[in-house]
Amino acid sequence: MENPAQEQLAALEAKLAYSFHDRGLLQEALTHRTYVNEAGGGKDNQRLEFFGDAVLDFLLSDMLLIRFPDSREGELTRMRAALVDEASLARVAAGLELGSALRLGRGEEKGGGRQKRSLLADAFEALLAALYLDGGIEVARRVVTELFAPLISCADLLSGRDAKTELQERARLLRGELPRYVLKEATGPDHDRRFTVEIYLGPELMGEGVGRTKKEAEQDAARAATLVLKGES
Numbered sequence: 001m002e003n004p005a006q007e008q009l010a011a012l013e014a015k016l017a018y019s020f021h022d023r024g025l026l027q028e029a030l031t032h033r034t035y036v037n038e039a040g041g042g043k044d045n046q047r048l049e050f051f052g053d054a055v056l057d058f059l060l061s062d063m064l065l066i067r068f069p070d071s072r073e074g075e076l077t078r079m080r081a082a083l084v085d086e087a088s089l090a091r092v093a094a095g096l097e098l099g100s101a102l103r104l105g106r107g108e109e110k111g112g113g114r115q116k117r118s119l120l121a122d123a124f125e126a127l128l129a130a131l132y133l134d135g136g137i138e139v140a141r142r143v144v145t146e147l148f149a150p151l152i153s154c155a156d157l158l159s160g161r162d163a164k165t166e167l168q169e170r171a172r173l174l175r176g177e178l179p180r181y182v183l184k185e186a187t188g189p190d191h192d193r194r195f196t197v198e199i200y201l202g203p204e205l206m207g208e209g210v211g212r213t214k215k216e217a218e219q220d221a222a223r224a225a226t227l228v229l230k231g232e233s
Contacts, residue, residue, distance in 0.1 A: 008101040029126035034105025045126035052125030059144040089121035163222035
């Protein structure tokens with residue numbers, strides 16, 4: 001009989017419709033550095049995350065080139081950025097229930113690490129690298145296609161416009177003001193920074209965003225503020 005950890009891995013494999021030849025790769029992809037620090041050794045998922053980021057960029061670029069053959073470079077770049085930002089990756093990871101399968105240190109566990117967007121996004125990239133290394137490019141391509149095709153079909157992505165541009169136009173129309181972005185904090189080591197940005201219209205705080213760069217955090221904040229304004233229109 002499988003133990004709970006192995007059952008979680010099996011459940012994830014079922015969602016992916018893929019059985020790993022080397023489950024050690026899958027386990028590595030789900031192991032946060034805090035778990036390794038407390039265990040006193042082993043591999044965390046940072047190296048796989050690094051590789052998975054590149055694999056995802058390649059596969060999504062291929063999808064977008066095929067789907068939008070007449071789009072220009074700038075439009076394709078904006079669409080890809082919308083697909084790979086932290087919020088999008090965290091949503092995909094949540095759909096796979098990656099949070100429940102993560103191996104976390106006690107402090108990260110108590111701090112709600114299983115629901116943190118940054119951890120979920122990183123784990124998804126690491127998982128994609130593990131899929132590539134274990135099953136090859138076609139396995140990784142199939143999974144990316146199945147998970148991201150619905151997102152590529154969404155109206156906001158097809159518009160080719162970034163969230164800050166959409167918000168600026170909507171804010172000018174509804175409020176007669178332009179949004180103001182304020183860096184709230186930057187946390188984490190240099191190789192894994194997380195930026196939090198607040199967004200204001202006049203004196204009103206409209207929301208905040210998180211990202212691995214200030215630009216990504218501003219885009220995330222703009223999406224949050226746009227949802228608020230959509231509720232007013």
